[in-house]
Amino acid sequence: MLGILKHRLTGPAVSFRATPNVGGALRPRYLLLHYTAGRTLESAAESLCTKKPQGNASAHIVLGRDGRIVQLAPFNAVTWHAGVSQWNGLDGLNHHAIGIELDNAGLLHREGERCVSWFGKAYPDSEVVVAEHRFGGGLQPWHHYTEVQIERALQLCELLVAHYGLEDVLGHEDVARGRKLDPGPAFPLAAVRARALGRGADVPVRLVVVAPRLNIRSGPAAEHPKLAPALKRGTELLLLEPRDRWSRVAVVGDTDLEGWVCNDFVTRQAATRSGPAVLSRTQRAVPLPTRATPRTPR
Ligand SMILES: [Zn+2]
Numbered sequence: 189m190l191g192i193l194k195h196r197l198t199g200p201a202v203s204f205r206a207t208p209n210v211g212g213a214l215r216p217r218y219l220l221l222h223y224t225a226g227r228t229l230e231s232a233a234e235s236l237c238t239k240k241p242q243g244n245a246s247a248h249i250v251l252g253r254d255g256r257i258v259q260l261a262p263f264n265a266v267t268w269h270a271g272v273s274q275w276n277g278l279d280g281l282n283h284h285a286i287g288i289e290l291d292n293a294g295l296l297h298r299e300g301e302r303c304v305s306w307f308g309k310a311y312p313d314s315e316v317v318v319a320e321h322r323f324g325g326g327l328q329p330w331h332h333y334t335e336v337q338i339e340r341a342l343q344l345c346e347l348l349v350a351h352y353g354l355e356d357v358l359g360h361e362d363v364a365r366g367r368k369l370d371p372g373p374a375f376p377l378a379a380v381r382a383r384a385l386g387r388g389a390d391v392p393v394r395l396v397v398v399a400p401r402l403n404i405r406s407g408p409a410a411e412h413p414k415l416a417p418a419l420k421r422g423t424e425l426l427l428l429e430p431r432d433r434w435s436r437v438a439v440v441g442d443t444d445l446e447g448w449v450c451n452d453f454v455t456r457q458a459a460t461r462s463g464p465a466v467l468s469r470t471q472r473a474v475p476l477p478t479r480a481t482p483r484t485p486r
Pocket residue numbers: 221222223269360368370
C-alpha cells in the first residue's frame with residue numbers, strides 16, 4: 189500500500205533521490221502526467237537530478253515500467269516539469285501541480301519495418317500502440333505503457349488526489365497544447381482521471397446511437413476495422429472509456445460486443461436510476477463533445 193508521510197511517499201518499491209532542480213513552496217491543486225521520452229527509469233531519474241546549462245528539468249515522481257517509483261522532491265516543493273503552460277486561467281503549472289514522469293519512449297517513428305525512438309532504439313510490435321493523438325496528427329506509433337505501470341499510476345493518482353484534495357488529473361498535452369504530446373494516446377488518461385477523481389465508478393454512463401447507422405470499430409479511428417454490422421439508431425451503449433473523439437463502449441443486450449464509436453453519433457442517455465447529483469458528477473468526469481448535426485457515420 190502506498191502512503192504519504194511528510195510529503196514523501198511510503199510503500200513497497202518506493203525510493204527517494206533528491207533533485208537539486210526545485211523551486212519554492214508548492215500547494216498542489218493539480219496532478220500533471222508526462223512521459224519521459226527516455227530509455228530507462230534510471231536514465232530519466234539521473235537526467236532530472238542533473239543541472240544542465242540548457243535548462244534544468246525535474247518532477248516529483250518517476251514511475252518505472254516495472255512499477256518502481258523514484259521520488260525526486262517532496263510534494264510541497266515546486267519542481268520543473270510543465271514549462272510554458274496554461275490551465276483554467278492559471279499560467280505556469282509548475283507552481284500548481286505535482287509532476288509524474290512515466291518511463292516511456294514516447295512517440296516513435298518508422299524506419300522500414302521497425303518502430304524506433306528518437307534515441308535510436310527499436311521496439312517490437314508488442315510494445316507499440318498505433319493510435320491517433322486526441323489532438324490529431326493521424327495514426328502514429330507510440331511506445332506502450334505496461335499494465336503494472338498503469339495500475340501503479342492509478343494508485344498514485346488516487347492517493348495524491350485524496351491526500352491533497354487535488355482538483356484534476358491532467359496530461360502535459362492538456363496544459364501545453366500544441367507544444368507537448370505526453371502522455372499521449374497509449375496512456376488511458378481519461379479512465380485514470382475518472383477513477384482517481386472518484387467519479388465514473390458511481391453509475392455506468394449510458395449512451396444512445398443517434399445516427400441511422402453507426403459503425404463499431406476495433407480502435408479509436410475510422411481506419412480501424414468494423415467489428416460487427418453497423419449499430420442501428422436507438423441502440424444503447426455502456427460507456428467504458430471516454431476519449432475526446434471516440435469512446436470505447438459495450439453494446440447493451442445479450443451480446444459481448446465491445447468496441448469504439450465516434451462521439452459525434454451518440455448522445456448521453458438521461459439517467460433514470462441515478463439522482464441528479466451523481467449524474468452531474470459523472471457528466472463532468474466524462475465530457476463528450478456535442479455536435480448539432482450528425483454527419484455521415486464513420
Ligand atoms: Zn511532459
